[in-house]
Amino acid sequence: MCRLLIASNDSSEQNLLQQTIHDSFMNIKILPFASTQAEALMIAEKYVPEILLIAIDHLDVDGFLVKREIVQQFPNIKVIILTACTDFQSVHQALRCSVIDYLLTPIDSNELKFAIDRSVKSLNQVSLMDVLNNKPTVLAKEQINTILDYIHDHYNEEINLATLADIMHLNRHYTSRFFKETVGMNFIDYLTTYRIEKAKQLLMRTEESITEISGTVGYIDSTYFSKLFKKKVGQSPHQFRKLYQGAHTPADLRVVYH
Structure with missing residues (x-):
């Protein structure tokens, strides 16, 4: 910001x-x-x-x-x-x-x-160069949290690097490097991980169908969502729900700088 x-x-x-x-x-x-x-x-x-x-x-x-x-x-x-x-x-x-x-x-x-x-x-x-030199400034920290806040508010929509680049007034190359260097993972991995964490919460808290949950976290194709979920979690959404429904809710993925 x-x-x-x-x-x-x-x-x-x-x-x-x-x-x-x-x-x-x-x-x-x-x-x-x-x-x-x-x-x-x-x-x-x-x-x-x-x-x-x-x-x-x-x-x-x-x-x-x-x-x-x-x-x-x-x-x-x-x-x-x-x-x-x-x-x-x-x-x-x-x-x-x-x-x-x-x-x-x-x-x-x-x-x-x-x-x-x-x-x-x-x-x-300048912020990107500071991050690359392992000297993140207050501005760089505020900027990455602006990006993360946007992802957390719009994770169920279609988001890509071009979207983030428009927000930060950078080209896609700079945005990709800035995100990777600051957060420690690339944008698509972060978005996927955050969506899966949100899906876990819905599987544990609600009775929504797998198809409904898939759409809620940003995946139109529920079959693709189920395959991705199993790849990331090691269990299908159905198996995860059967084991953990009603259990504690995992903390939201969030990168916070102090």
């Missing part, structure tokens, strides 16, 4: 930005709005944002100064400048400040989404 800070004292602009982001990104948490330099610095120190949207026309002080002060404390933060200024000096200053994008107001929602998407991809690639 990427933390994003909006620095602007225009309430209409704040609301528009917030709505656009909420509608398009499920892996971004918007921090409390900052209307002044002091608020921006205070919120940044408290929440450590990964992305900064700063409206340099709508602050009581030099927006570039706010940006520089925040970046000094958080050098990996991705900054997107929002402004009505089209003069070369402003654009040049933004480029010298190493912003990831320079958007003209009024904001085009597609350009905003593209800029945020670039920011998230850049952050995720």
